[in-house]
Amino acid sequence: MPSPATPGRAGTPSPPGQATSLPGWRASHWFNTPTPVELGDLRGRVVLVHAFQMLCPACVSHGLPQALRVHEAFQGEAVTVIGLHTVFEHHEVMGSQALQAFIQEYRLPFPIGIDQAAEAGPLPVTMAQWGLNGTPSVVLFDRQGRARLHRFGVVDDLVLGAAIGQLLAERTPVAASVSLDRVGTGTARPACDDEGCVSR
C-alpha cells in the first residue's frame, strides 16, 4: 500500500505505479450538462471531483468556492471540475429539487451529479465505494483515469494547485495498476465542524 501523503504537507499525488483501481462515480441525476458525464469520457484530462452536501458549512464556505476557482483558473487547460452531491445525512431536505435551487442561487457552472442512493444505509454508492470520510472531499484523477489524490476537509490552494500541476505534467501514458491515496483526518468527529461533515 502506498504511503499516504502527510496532511499539512504538500499534497503530492501518489506515484502512478502504486495505485489500485477505483471505479468511476455513479450519478442518478445531472445538472449543468446535457448528458451524463463519465470518467471514461475524460481520458487525457485531469479531473477534480468535489464531493459536497448543500447543507455542509465547510463545503459552502471553502470547498465549492475552491472548486469554482479551479474551474476558472484552469479554463483552457486539460482540467475538468465535477461536483458530486454525496448526501449522507438530512436526506429528506437535500433532494434533487433542493439541490437545483442551491445550484441556481449559488450560480455553480460546472457539471454536478447526484451520487446514487444506496439500496440500504445512508451512504450513497460512490461515497461508499471510494471510502470518502465525509464532505467536503476532493478526489483527483489523472489523465489515465486513475485516482491519485484523495482529501477530506479543507485543502490549501497551493497544495491542490501543485497536485493538479503535477498531473498535468504527466503527458505520456503510463501503464500501471491503479490505487487510491487516502488522506483524511483519521480521527472520529461528530457531524459537521469547520473542517467538514463526517459520515460515521
Added chain:
Amino acid sequence: MPSPATPGRAGTPSPPGQATSLPGWRASHWFNTPTPVELGDLRGRVVLVHAFQMLCPACVSHGLPQALRVHEAFQGEAVTVIGLHTVFEHHEVMGSQALQAFIQEYRLPFPIGIDQAAEAGPLPVTMAQWGLNGTPSVVLFDRQGRARLHRFGVVDDLVLGAAIGQLLAERTPVAASVSLDRVGTGTARPACDDEGCVSR
C-alpha cells in the same frame, strides 16, 4: 417622511421623533427558544432582526455570520439578536424541516422564527408589512420597540456597530411617533447576487 440615510455613509438611526409605527414580526414557528419571542417582551433592549433565507448566498456568507458576531460581541449588553426566515422563493425546499437541518449544521445559537406565510402571494407576512426588499435585511429596534434602522444587503460592521451603540446610549424613554428608515439599493435586480436576494 424622514430623509433616509445615504447608503455607504454611517448608518445613523433615524431620529426618534421622525418615526411611524411598525408592527412586530409574525412567526409561525420558532427554533432555539422554548417559547415564541415577541417584540413587546423585549422593551428596554436593542433588537436586531436579521431577515434571511437559508439558500441566499449573501445571507450565508455575510448576513448570518454578522448576526452571530453581534450576538457574541454584545453578550452581557442589552442587545437581542433574532433571526427571521423570510422565504419568498423556492418555498418548497426551504420549509421548516430544511431550516431545522440548516440551523443545526450551521450551529446558529440565537432564536429564529419562520415568517408567517401569506394567504396569497410568495411574500411572507412580516416581510410584506415591513416592506423588506429582499434578503439579507437587518431591522434595528430601539429600547422602545421602534424600528430605527432598516437595511437591505451587506452592511458594514462599523456602521451596524455604530447604530447599535447609538441606540444603546438612549437610556431614557422618549415619547414619539414611530417611523421606519428604509435604506435599500433602490435598483431593480434579478434574483440573487453578491449583495443578496431581491423580492420582485
Added chain:
Amino acid sequence: MPSPATPGRAGTPSPPGQATSLPGWRASHWFNTPTPVELGDLRGRVVLVHAFQMLCPACVSHGLPQALRVHEAFQGEAVTVIGLHTVFEHHEVMGSQALQAFIQEYRLPFPIGIDQAAEAGPLPVTMAQWGLNGTPSVVLFDRQGRARLHRFGVVDDLVLGAAIGQLLAERTPVAASVSLDRVGTGTARPACDDEGCVSR
C-alpha cells in the same frame, strides 16, 4: 477607579463621570494637514486616535485599515480620525522621512502626527503620558475631549463602531472629571506578534 471593559466583550466607553484627565497628544511633525491638529480644536467631535508604528505588522494588517474604514464610514459625521506615529523601537529606521514614504505608498488620507520623542528613553511623550502598552492602540475621545476608551491590540469593528456610536449619541455637554478606561492584554509579551507590538 472605573472598572475596565472586559476584553472580548462590547467595548463600552467608560461613564463620563468616572474619568480622570488625559492630556492631548504631543506631535513634533504632521502629515496630511497644513497646520498641527490639536485636541482642543476638535470639541464637539468624536476623535479616534490610532497609535501605530510603520513596521508593526498588526498595525499594517489590522489597525491602519480599520482607521481608514472609520475615516471613510463616518464621512459627514462628527468623527475625526488621527494617526499617531508612536515609535518605541527601531527608531533609526522609522524616522520622519521613512514615515513620509510609508504614508505615500499606503495612501493614508487622514492627519498623522509624529509622537514627540522623549528627552530620555525609547518611549515618546504621548505614549508615555497616556500609558499605552504598545501598538496598535486606539484611544477614543468624546465630544468634550475626554478619553473614554483605550484599547491595545486588535479591536473588533462591531465593538469599535458601537463605542463611536455611543459617543456620537452624547450630544449635550456633561460636566465631569475625566478618566481613562484602560483595556489591555495585561500579559507581558515579547516584541511584536499577531496582536501587536508591546513596549516593555
Added chain:
Amino acid sequence: MPSPATPGRAGTPSPPGQATSLPGWRASHWFNTPTPVELGDLRGRVVLVHAFQMLCPACVSHGLPQALRVHEAFQGEAVTVIGLHTVFEHHEVMGSQALQAFIQEYRLPFPIGIDQAAEAGPLPVTMAQWGLNGTPSVVLFDRQGRARLHRFGVVDDLVLGAAIGQLLAERTPVAASVSLDRVGTGTARPACDDEGCVSR
C-alpha cells in the same frame, strides 16, 4: 520567442525548450542564511524568487504572505523560497538596517538577499537584468536552474501551486536553451497600487 501565458489563465511554465538564458541573482547582503545563496547551488530544486520592497503595500499584504505559505506548504519537498529586496524607489529609507528590522518584525524565515545597487540609475542589477516590471514579482526556476515563470503583481495560489507542481514533476534533466516567460500587466501605471509597485 515563446508565447507568454495569458494573465488570468493558469500560469503554465514555458516549455523547457523555449527558454533563453537568465543569469542568477546578484545580492550585496543576505539575511537568514550564514552564507550567500547561489542559484547554481540549488540544482535539482525548484526555486521561487519573490522580489519585493518592504514599503510596497501589495508585497506586504499579498506577496510575502504567499512566499511564506509556499515556504511552509512545500517543507520536505524540493522547493526553495528566496526573497530578493529589489529597491527601486525610496532608497534612502529602505536600506539594509531598515530591512533587517522589517524581517525581524515580520518574522520572515527564508533567505533574503538585497539586490545589488546599480552603478547608475534607481533599478538594482538583478531587477534590471531580469526585466522585472516592479514589485511584487515572482520568478520560478526549474530543477535545471532555468527561469520558467515570471509574474508581476498578485498571483493566485492555485496558479502558482500548479506551476510549482509542474516543475516538481520534471525529474529528469532536459537539455535545452533557456528562456524567460514574461507575464506582466503591460500597462503603464503610476507608483504603487493594489496590484503592486511599478518601476518606470
